[in-house]
Amino acid sequence: CPRAWVLNYTNPMSILTFVALTATSMRTVGLCHSVQSTSRLLATYLDVPYGELRWRCAGINHNSWFIELKFDGVDLIPRLRERARDPEIYDQDPVRFEMLLHFGAFPTESSGHFSEYVPYFRKRPDLVERYTRSGYRGESGFYAHNWPSWRRDNDRHIEEMLDGTRPIPMERSQEYASTIVEAIQLDRPRVIHGNVRNTSLIDNLPDGCVEVACLIDENGVQPCWFGPLPEQLAALNRAHMSVHALVAQSILGRDKQAAKYALMLDPLTAAVCSPDELDGMFEEMWEAEAESLQHFS
Numbered sequence: 001c002p003r004a005w006v007l008n009y010t011n012p013m014s015i016l017t018f019v020a021l022t023a024t025s026m027r028t029v030g031l032c033h034s035v036q037s038t039s040r041l042l043a044t045y046l047d048v049p050y051g052e053l054r055w056r057c058a059g060i061n062h063n064s065w066f067i068e069l070k071f072d073g074v075d076l077i078p079r080l081r082e083r084a085r086d087p088e089i090y091d092q093d094p095v096r097f098e099m100l101l102h103f104g105a106f107p108t109e110s111s112g113h114f115s116e117y118v119p120y121f122r123k124r125p126d127l128v129e130r131y132t133r134s135g136y137r138g139e140s141g142f143y144a145h146n147w148p149s150w151r152r153d154n155d156r157h158i159e160e161m162l163d164g165t166r167p168i169p170m171e172r173s174q175e176y177a178s179t180i181v182e183a184i185q186l187d188r189p190r191v192i193h194g195n196v197r198n199t200s201l202i203d204n205l206p207d208g209c210v211e212v213a214c215l216i217d218e219n220g221v222q223p224c225w226f227g228p229l230p231e232q233l234a235a236l237n238r239a240h241m242s243v244h245a246l247v248a249q250s251i252l253g254r255d256k257q258a259a260k261y262a263l264m265l266d267p268l269t270a271a272v273c274s275p276d277e278l279d280g281m282f283e284e285m286w287e288a289e290a291e292s293l294q295h296f297s
Contacts (some may be wrong), residue, residue: 059229110137
């Protein structure tokens with residue numbers, strides 16, 4: 001199906017989408033729910049109707065930025081900064097509010113997950129205690145401890161829907177897939193935020209996979225030009241895009257050394273470990289996963 005669209009929900013989103021877009025002719029868009037879920041959360045923090053909140057948001061997956069927030073033509077960034085001073089609100093999203101206060105924009109990914117992308121919040125025990133909270137707000141080991149039960153419950157729910165003992169929910173979720181199918185097949189234009197190749201969509205980011213607004217209609221997924229990000233935000237994104245480029249090089253070229261360089265350049269990893277420690281950790285993991293890496297030999 002050469003005209004089919006591949007809707008990629010698989011992480012690591014940016015890397016896999018970039019590899020698909022550079023190494024194949026597949027028409028591919030990477031999808032996530034960070035932008036739409038965070039925009040709804042921001043409407044709650046700001047106490048404005050979600051349907052009337054207007055924003056501009058772009059960056060890379062899990063590291064996109066709400067550059068503008070407006071309601072009835074009024075800039076809401078100052079109000080959001082004020083909300084960050086309220087301990088009850090701040091405590092719900094400490095890492096993201098810290099980024100707003102110090103970098104000028106609210107990121108799309110949750111405080112817990114975003115803390116893993118930057119070198120500021122998890123490199124010392126005192127920082128982990130100060131900036132992370134229970135559950136999705138950064139608790140160490142939260143996913144590892146809960147994944148087995150999540151997987152069992154999810155598999156059981158699917159089996160129950162298939163055998164008719166659990167109703168299949170028919171309400172549209174915040175995920176974009178059905179919206180994209182409807183927009184393309186019925187030519188009902190919609191705007192989503194998708195992960196696509198940076199064909200000068202964000203002026204001050206390199207070639208790679210970026211997350212921008214996209215118009216969807218019978219012509220498919222059409223990314224919209226954003227312009228430049230504030231330089232401090234672009235710098236954070238470029239650090240990860242360099243890692244993405246090295247991982248893509250490793251995958252496509254079967255290049256073990258490129259994979260090692262990618263690990264050494266990861267911002268949080270580099271903030272915690274020395275190059276020698278990273279080299280040893282990489283080799284240990286490479287040996288442990290040798291069966292899955294046979295195509296590199």
